[in-house]
Amino acid sequence: MVSPVAAGHHWHSPDSRHRPWLRGHDLPEGSGLRMAVDGFHIPNPKIEMLPSDGLRVFIKDASIKINGKWMSRKNFLKAGGNFELSIQGVSISTDLILGSDSSGHITTICSNCDSHIDSVHIKISGSMLGWLIRLFHRKIETSLKNIIYKKICKIVRDSVSSKLQPYLKTLSVITRVDDVTSVDYSLLAPLTTTNQFLEGQLKGEFFWRGHRDPLPIHPPVMRFVPNGAYMVCMGISDYFFNTEVLAYQQSGTLKMTLGGQLLSNNGRFQLNTDFLRTFLPKVAKMFPSMGVQLLISAPVPVHLSIQPSGLSFNPKLETQAFVVLPNASLVPLFVLGMKTNASLEVDAEENRLVGEMKLGSRWLLELKESKFGPFKVEYLEDVINYLVSTLVLPKINERLRRGFPLPLPAGIRFSHFTFYPYQNFLLLEADLHLI
Missing domain, CATH: 3.15.20.10 (Bactericidal permeability-increasing protein; domain 2)
Structure with a gap:
């Protein structure tokens, strides 16, 4: 019998100045992105027991800070600069159903996931086109918020199957x-x-x-x-x-x-x-x-x-x-x-x-x-x-x-x-x- 535990966690990434440029799948050819998570704060994670056979995991008011460099090239146009991305008020609720397989190992699946983001703020610097980007500042932030919101539960489900389930297998039968x-x-x-x-x-x-x-x-x-x-x-x-x-x-x-x-x-x-x-x-x-x-x-x-x-x-x-x-x-x-x-x-x-x-x-x-x-x-x-x-x-x-x-x-x-x-x-x- 294992009792759930709630605790706060903070993560900080190492210096990313020497990381290679990453090609984004949704970026134009010739574009690149280099970024690092500068801070990841989860103030109050919580686990609750679901009736019979499951767990509900809550994360409330989490925040993420990301900084990096971007570069974009289209025909004769070339632009680049620095950015700071701040994501505030991230809440996630996910249900995990527990079971067992024929070998006697513990199994788990993500049966439900909900997420919410209060706000996304981005700051662009070091770019000649900064004035133009700032004109679309609000639209960029709204677009980023929608993209991240749609990605959260997919990442959670993928992590349950690719990270949590293999970890449960380390409890040797x-x-x-x-x-x-x-x-x-x-x-x-x-x-x-x-x-x-x-x-x-x-x-x-x-x-x-x-x-x-x-x-x-x-x-x-x-x-x-x-x-x-x-x-x-x-x-x-x-x-x-x-x-x-x-x-x-x-x-x-x-x-x-x-x-x-x-x-x-x-x-x-x-x-x-x-x-x-x-x-x-x-x-x-x-x-x-x-x-x-x-x-x-x-x-x-x-x-x-x-x-x-x-x-x-x-x-x-x-x-x-x-x-x-x-x-x-x-x-x-x-x-x-x-x-x-x-x-x-x-x-x-x-x-x-x-x-x-x-x-x-x-x-x-x-x-x-x-x-x-x-x-x-x-x-x-x-x-x-x-x-x-x-x-x-x-x-x-x-x-x-x-x-x-x-x-x-x-x-x-x-x-x-x-x-x-x-x-x-x-x-x-x-x-x-x-x-």
Whole structure:
């Protein structure tokens, strides 16, 4: 939801003394015109919401100042000079109807346009024929006013199709996240309007770039009242986060292999078969002083839940242990089930959603399979918890800190972020600024 903003704008052009002569389509052959917009003042632009699906844009009491040089040649007659053109009291009202195309992009068309000009004044100088031109001064100004009046709405309509519509396309429907995943932000339905906001429903669905299957989960219904103090109110459901986990799992990237690392600063633990001697003596005897490799993976998707108390989930991982033989082949040892509770803290930086995962308690272990007989998993609890906290968790948080792109058109960034957790969704409130 985006709230309209009204503001005043001033533009001034750079020096135009070295600009080339421009051939005017309506000027006689041999004629030329060089001009520059010296000032363009819009004191009070305004946007209003039209019922259901549109915007009305007002510009009132705008003014334009143009200066330049003119030259005209007809047969043996040649004339030229300087001019200053002042256009006052320009008002424009245009209606924009919003929609969406088959790809999920926002579309807009200009359905209505009205314009008005209070006055046009022209001052000619530096011409030998200035006295003659001044005789027709009023007629020239009236003619210019009629010409400009007829051009305004054509320029507005052309600008909507050639400038505004391509700009709306910069709000990417499919946004690349990394080498593995992308996120789909396509519109599920055309934008609608209320008294204060534009409202839109975006898909917000991650998918594996290598393959895209129908997902086994469905988005929840989100209901919230926009806060008029912010320009944007965005509901981000738990579906958004859970499709991210599914995409990484489908791609096979939710795995981490550990082996040969020093497990404590004082060298008390090393990941090898000598360490297993206490609870798997047969392994230590058969494979003396050989390396041990651990493969940590998520066998089932992690389901994140958003409650008013925050974002939480109960990750369940699996650790497979192998002996690494001298020829680099692997001998399976055992499989451990691991579970704990965790939370996710969410923040935003510019146009990216960032996060940090925090573990709520120690990992609880369960022996699911052993090729060399049962043993007490308590012997491995300290080691596994140490490994996860020092090697696995930092890798996850490194990825979360890089963040995930939020849907914004080019040249705009979020600012003044505020987050509120609700049932099944997170509410982001923010302002927008140009960059």
